[in-house]
Amino acid sequence: MYYASGNYEAFARPKKPTGVDQKSAYIIGSGLGALAAACFLVRDGQMKGSHVHILEKDPIPGGACDGYQYSDIGYVMRGGREMDNHFECMWDLFRSIPSIETEGISVLDEYYWLNKADPNYSLCRATENQGQDAHTDKKFGLSDKGAMEIMKLF
Incomplete structure (x- = not known):
């Protein structure tokens, strides 16, 4: 989102970037920042959703917006809500x-x-x-x- 006087520019759809249909994005982690990046790539960058790949190492998605019970250390909730x-x-x-x-x-x-x-x-x-x-x-x-x-x- 771009802020300007009157802020109407925040609601204008950007022109489609040249070559975006031939590009892919690989996002590391599935936290809120990663999901936001994926959404902005689709909405503002006009990248096809099928070209956006989210990679997660943990057993459940969510980054710090999760709660998970690990067998060795117990229940962990890593972020505020x-x-x-x-x-x-x-x-x-x-x-x-x-x-x-x-x-x-x-x-x-x-x-x-x-x-x-x-x-x-x-x-x-x-x-x-x-x-x-x-x-x-x-x-x-x-x-x-x-x-x-x-x-x-x-």
Whole structure:
């Protein structure tokens, strides 16, 4: 997306790049960045989807947007899940991905409608008793010993 005065250029379809039909793209990893790159190659670069190849070494796709139970180290969840209003590039991308459930709408539409019906946000960062607010008064202090114990998780 290109930002300019008035921002109308952000919505113009680019001219098809010369020779794009004879090119292929190989993307390493299947995280959000890789999937975004693939989508932008198809949408803005006008590369055929069949020419975009995503290579993943892990047993499941998703990069840091996954959760997986490894037999040797246990359950690992490598990234955060909160979606903020200022993620303009992601929202722009989501508007061009069609819904797999409802014809004629985008993933952005689905996300927007869901968030309006059931807002999802977090007002606390520390919980106890299966998700209850730990009432830390927005302070999250750890002893040196506690910090070292958390570091062992990674």
